[in-house]
Amino acid sequence: MKPLIRLFFKTLRVLLGPLMLLKERLTRPTALQRSAERQAEVDRQCQSLTLYQFRTCPFCIKVRQEMHRLALPVEKQDAQHDAVARGELLQATGATKVPSLKITATDGSVRWLSDSGAIIAYLRERFAT
Numbered sequence: 001m002k003p004l005i006r007l008f009f010k011t012l013r014v015l016l017g018p019l020m021l022l023k024e025r026l027t028r029p030t031a032l033q034r035s036a037e038r039q040a041e042v043d044r045q046c047q048s049l050t051l052y053q054f055r056t057c058p059f060c061i062k063v064r065q066e067m068h069r070l071a072l073p074v075e076k077q078d079a080q081h082d083a084v085a086r087g088e089l090l091q092a093t094g095a096t097k098v099p100s101l102k103i104t105a106t107d108g109s110v111r112w113l114s115d116s117g118a119i120i121a122y123l124r125e126r127f128a129t
Contacts, residue, residue: 017056024061029069032128039071042127046074050102051119052089054080059116060099066120070127074101 034042051067051074053060067074077085079098090096093112101113101122113119 013056020056020058020061024065027065029065031068031071034071042071043073045126046072048104048106049074050077050104051075052077052079052085052100052102053098054078057098063099063101063116063119063123066123070123072123072127 049072051060051063053063053076055078064076077088079086079089079096079100086096089098089100092102092110093100093114095114097114099114099116099119101119103111103113103122105111113122
C-alpha cells in the first residue's frame, strides 16, 4: 500500500508541478524599487542568506514570491534534487523540511529558520525599507 501512495503523490507532483511554477511566474509581484546605493547594500547583506527549497513546494513558492517582491538576490539551494544541499540541510537542522533559510552572521554563527511564515516575517523586518 505504501508504494502505491508514494506513486500517487509522485504522479500528482509531476502533473501539478509545472502548473504551480507557471502560476508563480504569472503572478510574480512587482519588485521593490530602491536607490542604487541601497540596493547594493541589500545585495551585500543577502550574500549571508541561503534558501533551501524544493521548486514546486507551495510554501517555497510563497517565500520566493516575497523575495522577488523585496528584490532580494538570495542564493537558492535545491534540497530535493541536489544531494549535497539535502545533506547540508539534514546535518544542520536534523530534517529536510523546506523552506529553510540559512542566516550566516558576520561572526560566522549560523541560524536557521524553517517555517515560511517566519522566513517571510524575517525578510520583511530586515529588508522592507
